[in-house]
Amino acid sequence: MKKKTLFFKIALICVACFVVIYIISLQIQLRSLQKERDSLKEIVDDYQMSIAEMEHELLLPKEEYIAKYAREVLGYHKHSDIIFKEKTN
Numbered sequence: 001m002k003k004k005t006l007f008f009k010i011a012l013i014c015v016a017c018f019v020v021i022y023i024i025s026l027q028i029q030l031r032s033l034q035k036e037r038d039s040l041k042e043i044v045d046d047y048q049m050s051i052a053e054m055e056h057e058l059l060l061p062k063e064e065y066i067a068k069y070a071r072e073v074l075g076y077h078k079h080s081d082i083i084f085k086e087k088t089n
Helices: 002-059 062-074
Strands: none
């Protein structure tokens, strides 16, 4: 009779240890997935901002879009623009 209760207690302790280890493993996986989700959310936010900027550019009149493109991409400027130059050493 004592052998059965001792065996039962040992089995119960083993099961409890297994459950604790499994829960800790799940918590680690959960933290890892949360970090990955946050990283992906930042990427999605960046893309959404980029899409919003592109949609705004599409709504600009043609002349304003051409002027914006010439300034930002091609580096052109109007004669009335103030240009700041950095000193290079």
